[in-house]
Amino acid sequence: MTHLSLTSRLSLMFTLLVLSVLLLTGTVFKQLSLMHFRTLDQQELESKLHSAAKLLQNVHSRQQFALRAAEFDALFGHHERLLATIVGPDNQIWLRHVQGSEAPAPRLNGGAPVGVAGGGPSVSRHEPRNNARGRRW
Numbered sequence: 001m002t003h004l005s006l007t008s009r010l011s012l013m014f015t016l017l018v019l020s021v022l023l024l025t026g027t028v029f030k031q032l033s034l035m036h037f038r039t040l041d042q043q044e045l046e047s048k049l050h051s052a053a054k055l056l057q058n059v060h061s062r063q064q065f066a067l068r069a070a071e072f073d074a075l076f077g078h079h080e081r082l083l084a085t086i087v088g089p090d091n092q093i094w095l096r097h098v099q100g101s102e103a104p105a106p107r108l109n110g111g112a113p114v115g116v117a118g119g120g121p122s123v124s125r126h127e128p129r130n131n132a133r134g135r136r137w
Contacts, residue, residue: 051075052084065094072097 004012052075059065065088076084076097086095 048075048079048082048084052086056086060089062088062094069095 052072055068055071055075059068065086072086072095076082082097084095084097085093088094
């Protein structure tokens with residue numbers, strides 16, 4: 001049985017060490033970038049929720065809501081797979097914005113919807129669900 005030379009063994013060990021460090025660094029970078037983009041998405045959605053609640057402050061009827069429909073289209077438009085539901089004081093759905101063909105059925109996120117005190121309309125967050133590929137929205 002022939003033995004590898006010292007140079008060959010050191011080269012192999014160095015190569016394995018570099019490969020391990022690169023794999024670990026790549027995995028850590030991937031996880032950190034996913035966490036970063038999830039945080040950015042969450043901040044964007046929280047800002048949309050806050051803006052929708054502000055738009056609803058002086059809306060008390062479907063007619064008033066219809067006058068602001070263009071503002072809600074601008075607020076919720078241009079976002080792939082965004083779900084937004086606005087429920088009036090009569091518990092009727094005034095707006096259900098669903099964009100994208102794979103959007104899941106809405107599920108409320110546990111807490112009370114953000115809305116206007118005094119029985120005005122409210123807008124709710126929807127809990128993210130897994131899509132067909134297993135990713136979270």
